[in-house]
Amino acid sequence: MAGKKEINPLFKQVLELGPPLAFFFIYLRLRDDTFVIGGTDYSGFIVATVLFVPIMLAAMATLWFMTGKLSRMQIFTAFMVIFFGGLTAWFNDERFFKMKTTLVYGFFSVILGIGLLQGKSYLAYVLDEMLPMRHEGWMILTRRLCAGFALLAAANELVWRTMSTDLWVKIETFGFPLALMGFLMMQFNLLQQYMDDQGGN
Structure with missing residues (x-):
C-alpha cells in the first residue's frame, strides 16, 4: 500500500x-x-x-x-x-477529563448503531482488509461491539461518579482496555466460522 x-x-x-x-x-x-x-x-x-x-x-x-x-x-x-x-x-x-471516556465509548457505540440501522457494518469498512470475514460475521461483531461500547460508557459513568479518583485512574488505565481486549478476543474466537479468505463484504 x-x-x-x-x-x-x-x-x-x-x-x-x-x-x-x-x-x-x-x-x-x-x-x-x-x-x-x-x-x-x-x-x-x-x-x-x-x-x-x-x-x-x-x-x-x-x-x-x-x-x-x-x-x-x-x-x-x-x-x-x-x-x-x-x-x-x-x-x-477534573470531571471534564473523566467524562471524556464516557463520550469516546458512547460515540463509538452510536456510530456503530447508526450503521446497524442502515444494515451496514462500519467496522467492516475499517478492518475488512486486516480481518477478512463474511457480511454476517461483521454484522454480529458490530452488534456486540455496539453493546460493548455502550456498557463501557455506562461503566465509566458509574466509576467516576461513585468512586475515588485513584480507582478511576486505575480502571481507566488498565481495567477498561483489558476488558475491551478480552471482549474482542472472545468475539473473534466465536466468529471463526465467518472468516473468509476472499474478504468480507
Missing part, C-alpha cells in the same frame, strides 16, 4: 500504550500535591492531565512519522483528549 511504512510491532505498542501509562505514573507521583499557577490552585490530577496531552501528541506524531498514517479512531481519540484536557485545565475541574 502506497505511503504505508513498516514499523516494529513492539515499538508501535510502546507508542500506543506509553502515553496512558505515563499519565498513570505521573498521576501517582503528583496526586497528593497542589500546584499554584497564576494564583490558582491545581490538583495533581489536573497537572497530570495537562502533561498527558503533549506526551500523547508526541507519541502520535512519532507513530505518524514512522508509519505514514493514523487511524480515524486514533485521530478522534486525540481530539477528545486535547479538547477535554483543555476544558479540565481551563475550568480547573
